[in-house]
Amino acid sequence: MINFWAILMVILLVVVTVVISMNSRKFNSNTANFYLAGRKVGFLTNATAICGDYFSAASFLGVAGAVYASGVDGMWYAIGFGAAFVPVVLFLASPLRKFGEYTIPDFLFARFGKSHKARVIGVVMVQLICIFYLAPQMVGAGSTWDVLVGVGFLGMTPYQTGVVATVAIMMFYVALGGMKGTTINQMIQFWVLFTAMFLVFALVLVNGVGNYAAQNVPLTNPSTVTVAKLMEGEEGNRIYDKAKSVMTPEGFAKVEEAVQQGDPNATVTVVVPQANKLHPERTMVMQEPGHRYDWLNQFSMVLALVLGTMGLPHIMNRYYTNPSGKVARLTTLWVLAFVALFYIMSSVVGLGGRRFIPELAGADPAVAGLTVDGVLLKSDQILPVMGKLLFGEFGLGYVAAGAFAAMFSTVGGLLIASAASWGHDIYENYINPNAPEWKKVLVGKIAVVLMSLFSLLVGLGIPAIGLDKAYPSLIAMMVTWAFAVSGGAFVPMLLSSIWWKKTTRNGAIAGMIVGGGGSIFFIIMNILKETGVFAPGSIGATIGALNFPSIFVVPLSFLTIYLVSIADKNKMPVYVNNIWARIHGSDELSERVRLQMQQAEQRA
Amino acid sequence: MSDTVIPTQRSGTRSVEEQDPSLTTQFVTDEELEVVEASFRAQRKLSFTFGFYFFFVTLLIPFLSGTAEWWYGTPLVFGLTLNFWTTLLLFHVFYWLLAFVFVKRANRLEEEQQKTRK
Numbered sequence: 001m002i003n004f005w006a007i008l009m010v011i012l013l014v015v016v017t018v019v020i021s022m023n024s025r026k027f028n029s030n031t032a033n034f035y036l037a038g039r040k041v042g043f044l045t046n047a048t049a050i051c052g053d054y055f056s057a058a059s060f061l062g063v064a065g066a067v068y069a070s071g072v073d074g075m076w077y078a079i080g081f082g083a084a085f086v087p088v089v090l091f092l093a094s095p096l097r098k099f100g101e102y103t104i105p106d107f108l109f110a111r112f113g114k115s116h117k118a119r120v121i122g123v124v125m126v127q128l129i130c131i132f133y134l135a136p137q138m139v140g141a142g143s144t145w146d147v148l149v150g151v152g153f154l155g156m157t158p159y160q161t162g163v164v165a166t167v168a169i170m171m172f173y174v175a176l177g178g179m180k181g182t183t184i185n186q187m188i189q190f191w192v193l194f195t196a197m198f199l200v201f202a203l204v205l206v207n208g209v210g211n212y213a214a215q216n217v218p219l220t221n222p223s224t225v226t227v228a229k230l231m232e233g234e235e236g237n238r239i240y241d242k243a244k245s246v247m248t249p250e251g252f253a254k255v256e257e258a259v260q261q262g263d264p265n266a267t268v269t270v271v272v273p274q275a276n277k278l279h280p281e282r283t284m285v286m287q288e289p290g291h292r293y294d295w296l297n298q299f300s301m302v303l304a305l306v307l308g309t310m311g312l313p314h315i316m317n318r319y320y321t322n323p324s325g326k327v328a329r330l331t332t333l334w335v336l337a338f339v340a341l342f343y344i345m346s347s348v349v350g351l352g353g354r355r356f357i358p359e360l361a362g363a364d365p366a367v368a369g370l371t372v373d374g375v376l377l378k379s380d381q382i383l384p385v386m387g388k389l390l391f392g393e394f395g396l397g398y399v400a401a402g403a404f405a406a407m408f409s410t411v412g413g414l415l416i417a418s419a420a421s422w423g424h425d426i427y428e429n430y431i432n433p434n435a436p437e438w439k440k441v442l443v444g445k446i447a448v449v450l451m452s453l454f455s456l457l458v459g460l461g462i463p464a465i466g467l468d469k470a471y472p473s474l475i476a477m478m479v480t481w482a483f484a485v486s487g488g489a490f491v492p493m494l495l496s497s498i499w500w501k502k503t504t505r506n507g508a509i510a511g512m513i514v515g516g517g518g519s520i521f522f523i524i525m526n527i528l529k530e531t532g533v534f535a536p537g538s539i540g541a542t543i544g545a546l547n548f549p550s551i552f553v554v555p556l557s558f559l560t561i562y563l564v565s566i567a568d569k570n571k572m573p574v575y576v577n578n579i580w581a582r583i584h585g586s587d588e589l590s591e592r593v594r595l596q597m598q599q600a601e602q603r604a
Numbered sequence: 605m606s607d608t609v610i611p612t613q614r615s616g617t618r619s620v621e622e623q624d625p626s627l628t629t630q631f632v633t634d635e636e637l638e639v640v641e642a643s644f645r646a647q648r649k650l651s652f653t654f655g656f657y658f659f660f661v662t663l664l665i666p667f668l669s670g671t672a673e674w675w676y677g678t679p680l681v682f683g684l685t686l687n688f689w690t691t692l693l694l695f696h697v698f699y700w701l702l703a704f705v706f707v708k709r710a711n712r713l714e715e716e717q718q719k720t721r722k
Contacts, residue, residue, distance in 0.1 A: 071688075072669075072676075072687060072688055072691050075691040075692060076691065078691070078696075079662075079665075079691055079695055079696075082696055082699070083658075083662060083695070083696075083699045085703070086658050086699050086702065086703050087655065087658070089703050089706065089707065090651045090654050090655050090658065090703075090706060091651055091655065094710070113627055114624065114626075114627065211683065213683075213684060213688065214679065214682060214683030214684055215683075216679075216683075278669065278670060279676075282677070287679075287684055287685055287687070287688040288676050288677060288685070288687070288688075289666075289669040289676055289687060290669075295666070295670045298666035298669060298670065299663065299666050302662060302663075302665075302666060303663075306662060325714075326711055326714065329707045329710060329711065330707065332703070332707075333700075333703055333704060333707050336699065336700050336703050337700060340696040340697075340699070340700050343696065344692070344693060344696055347691075347692050348692075351692075499648060499651075499652075573627065574627070574628055574629070574630050575626070575627040575628070577630050577632055577637055578629075578630060578631050578632060580637075580640055580641075580644065581631070581632045581636065581637065581640045584640050584643055584644040584647060585632075585636070585639075585640045585643065586643075586714070586717070586718055589632070589636060589640070592631075593631045593632060596631040597626040597631065598626070600624075600625040600626035600629055600631075601624065601625075601626040603625065604624050604625050604626065
């Protein structure tokens with residue numbers, strides 16, 4: 001699917017990004033500017049930058065794909081990702097900004113009486129979340145390059161070229177541009193991806209979404225099986241019979257041909273009706289739930305997404321760049337408007353795919369090669385395919401630019417968050433507290449470079465260990481893991497620290513360890529199960545069956561914080577009143593107390 | 605306050621001289637603290653009330669998806685179910701309106717408290 005427009009637009013995006021970063025480098029004279037853009041980012045700029053940060057490859061390509069493949073259960077992703085900012089505005093946006101620190105570990109340090117242990121555990125959790133979130137972005141970069149550009153350079157495969165190119169560009173522009181350059185870039189990248197989505201959405205609406213959902217026909221998806229598997233079972237109940245009942249005669253003729261050749265190990269791709277996991281007695285149709293999740297996973301998936309956003313360090317760090325608590329709330333309201341619109345558009349594009357791909361794919365040999373009997377083999381390709389079918393090569397090019405913009409902006413935010421955690425939380429506080437400003441900024445930049453190189457290794461390593469084969473929707477799955485870790489590690493701790501004065505340092509630390517560690521434990525068990533390490537039916541496989549651990553881990557973390565805090569015999573120290581004034585006082589009082597605490601510390 | 609002995613979480617009981625004054629000095633007056641506490645209580649009530657509405661509706665959707673056929677299996681408008689319309693459109697409208705009303709009220713609350721202080 002290589003095309004001139006895709007390459008031109010991606011190059012244009014890269015050039016704009018680099019120019020902005022070079023212009024912003026003069027602004028990065030001190031750490032407050034490098035990490036927080038001087039705390040002077042207005043609400044609309046910040047809202048678009050947060051959206052740029054938030055809309056990753058999983059959102060841009062994955063949500064429309066999930067709706068296309070699963071209907072209502074796919075729309076759960078849109079609901080979870082979209083509504084996730086409501087708890088942010090209700091519980092965190094204003095208090096975090098008023099508190100006025102740099103990072104979540106900084107918050108932990110100051111909130112719990114300069115606790116080094118709390119800060120270091122916070123840094124570890126931030127880095128783990130960044131790695132969990134960077135990994136799917138790298139996979140997305142490689143896969144998107146593979147599909148949309150399709151060319152490898154310097155002896156590398158297209159996948160490897162995509163990963164290396166993305167990391168190189170990100171490393172350069174984040175290290176050079178700092179938060180100011182990254183913010184402006186994220187704003188532009190947001191508009192690129194948002195307008196790309198809008199273009200496809202508008203074309204779907206103008207041409208008509210179609211009535212696939214309302215017809216209540218069985219939901220079908222492709223599946224690749226061996227001929228032996230195809231013919232397994234009683235006549236009438238075989239995959240062969242199910243495929244025959246839903247495929248067109250022309251499409252099924254190729255299946256018949258493979259069967260008649262008689263090789264049981266030959267593979268064949270068929271389109272089959274899907275099972276309903278929620279109501280097994282009902283036919284699975286597009287407009288009913290149950291394609292992806294049973295009842296427990298319906299709850300746990302939406303909870304994982306809704307809660308996880310509150311703990312994402314690259315999103316929460318952005319709240320410190322607002323000028324005040326009120327602006328932080330207003331920013332979130334705009335973010336909510338953008339995300340709601342974006343995910344509605346994604347869902348409509350996914351639904352439209354069921355009409356346009358069977359109708360138009362046959363006329364385009366390149367697209368026809370990506371389908372089986374009018375159904376896309378990889379649902380994540382829905383957006384570029386729809387762009388091409390409805391707007392030609394330009395549409396595909398614009399969507400390609402949108403996909404790379406989504407990856408650049410998210411990776412940029414993650415690198416800044418990770419660098420802030422290493423450079424600010426560790427270097428400035430423990431290694432060289434008296435370093436001059438230029439040296440602190442330099443360390444931040446080195447942290448960006450090192451983290452970029454690490455994510456390069458992760459991106460190249462994932463296919464090498466076969467993780468991409470273990471999970472059919474790896475990008476979406478890995479993003480959900482990042483949400484689960486952030487939800488477990490930070491959300492109960494942040495909510496308790498802000499809204500329950502009696503939360504103690506030990507309670508917060510225990511909560512983070514139980515929440516973050518518990519989430520990682522369940523994720524590792526799930527990986528071991530899916531890669532076949534655990535035998536089916538074993539205890540390991542049973543524990544590993546839980547895709548979204550938040551439903552258990554988050555309440556457990558809250559309970560731990562509560563129990564450890566009440567078991568902690570220490571009385572509430574004096575500084576908690578200062579902290580309380582900084583979190584819940586007016587903007588002026590918060591700032592005054594923060595400065596007074598700072599001055600007292602300097603005098604000491 | 606500066607010459608009292610203050611227990612802290614980190615060090616147990618130590619004399620003030622040994623401690624960091626940023627941790628052992630209260631920088632807010634008792635009156636200011638009262639205002640902060642009042643503001644905190646009002647904000648907490650507002651945030652948690654809206655939080656209850658939000659999580660109730662959010663979790664109601666999967667609950668109805670599992671239990672109520674009129675919700676997930678009965679076409680209502682243009683041949684589509686309430687479940688479908690909610691996940692496609694209505695829920696997005698709901699959470700934005702909820703956040704809008706909350707932000708208005710939270711900002712008004714903050715302004716009122718600032719006026720009272722003056």
